[in-house]
Amino acid sequence: MIEWLWYRRSWINWLFAPLALLFALLTTARRGLYRAGWIRSYRAPVPVIVVGNITVGGNGKTPVVLWLVDLLTKAGYRPGVVSRGYGGKAPHYPYLLHSAATAAEAGDEPVLIYQRCGCPVAVAPKRASAVQLLVEQCGVDVIICDDGLQHYALQRDIELAVMDGERRLGNGWLMPMGPLRETPSRLRQVMAVICNGGQARPDEIKMSLQPAPLRNVRTNHVAIITGAVDALAGIGYPPRFFNSLLQQGYALNQQVAYADHQQFNAGELQQRFALRPLIMTEKDAVKCRDFALENWWYLPVTAQLPDKFATRLLAQLKELRHGTGL
Template sequence: MIERIWSGRSPLWLLLWPFSLLYGLVSGLIRLSYRRGWRRSWRAPLPVVVVGNLTAGGNGKTPVVIWLVQALQQRGLRPGVVSRGYGGKAEHYPLLVDHTTTALQAGDEPVLIAQRTGVPVAVAPKRREAVEALIAHHPVDLIITDDGLQHYALQRDIEIVVIDGVRRFGNGWWLPAGPMRERADRLASVDGIIVNGGIANAGEIAMSLQPAQAMNMQSGARCALAELTHVVAVAGIGHPPRFFATLKQQGLTPEAEIAFADHHAYSEAELQALTTARQTLLMTEKDAVKCRAFARDNWWYLPVDAELQGAALEPLLMQIVQRCAEQSGAGNKRTQ
């Protein structure tokens, strides 16, 4: 239903329109208060790169963060990642993610990023605290924030927006009548626009999610997706239809497709009840980080990797590298 409202296919968005005006007014005032200095923002001693979006729902930010970390590592930089840690409930903040940290503590996305990249990851509702914890405990050259485009309390050097290329901006209205956190004209002030799926416009960076081999959650064995039989597909991500569409594009037609809310906290009994002994449970990698502790031998997940291309890609990376070089040079002068 919400997809129909946000796309404009349902007239119910008109009933929510007054609330959207209020949302837009409040969010606009918040941003203005930081720009005018009425509220104080904090500048980190290292360059900060924000990977965020303008809309609610899954656009593919986390795969972009993983790709960006790896791309910058190849250029000799040492990134650290900070996150709000949505869905996690740590005993204390900031929380530095390590091999013992669970998704229940940190949230699924920070744990996934740490496992895939091996870089330092810190979680805190106040991102300044996460940044300070990273700098205090790890030799990092820059900070990448997973989400946080609207977190203006933290100043940033580079802003990257990820867009769902199929859904784009729906009816264009603020929440709750539409999907927008900020209006589309905000794109004029960002440094990079990455379009996940669909068709990228001029100046945008095209992105696709490429599936790897399926991995068994208990044994770590790998196999081609086509080798899995009697599949029940599960997705608790921002936009589950994208995962189901990916399976079909790879020639796999699940016997059932079950969508859960983003960041859903799975239980062992809940997932066991979804399949019979002859069926295979297949989920996203983001879901898998929450379920490994109680996985069964017929549970698998599908890793995906972001592939980016476009004329604007290399200049964006060079802008980040140059900003790090400038910051490093300024730091050296201060210590002399």
């Protein structure tokens, strides 16, 4: 219900106005204290790139992180990724991912990033400790902070804000009246606003998601699936995934949405999705691999961004490294 209200303006929204005002005062004061140095923040010895957004819900940050890792690796850097590890409970923090790390320990998105890229990934509620671990133990020379735009305890050199091009800023109000974590003016302070789908504005960077062939959740083998299928999505905005499958010509029998980062019940999924092939997101697949049925598949996607933007980002990063003597 609350998410339904966030993307329209109604008299009901105004019931939450006092809470939205309190939220605005607290977030503004918190950021001001960090900027004034009254609350200490951590400065990493290597450049830090933050990928985030100012709205609640899935905007496409993880594909941007994957794109950055690939871009930086090809340019000769040794990138590492830090994340809060939302949805996971690690045995200790900071937690360095390894081949046997699970989504229950590290969160689904960090596991996805590690399995796809193979770069060092560390999670911790205090991102600074994860950064220190990657620099000291893994020798990374640039940090990518996944979903850290509002994590002001970690200083950053480059900020990238990802926006859902279809939903954009919703009704334009702060939580809980609307979906905004910060006011729209915050977007003027980032290096770039990346528009995921929809119609990008002249001052935004257009991003599209390129689907790859389906892969089996259990074996990772590639296959082509025909006929009726079921679809599952436990992400911030499931309709985007379902629509992408429809656009690719899949005939969807069931379209089942779960909460973002939800831990699945193996028995419930096996019973619900036993009759037809099931297609899910890659983020969901990392949570289902141990109990997946043979006809369960996931759809990898790759972010496509302009070459000019990649060149601009690498040039700015080169200036940063030169300034720090790296």
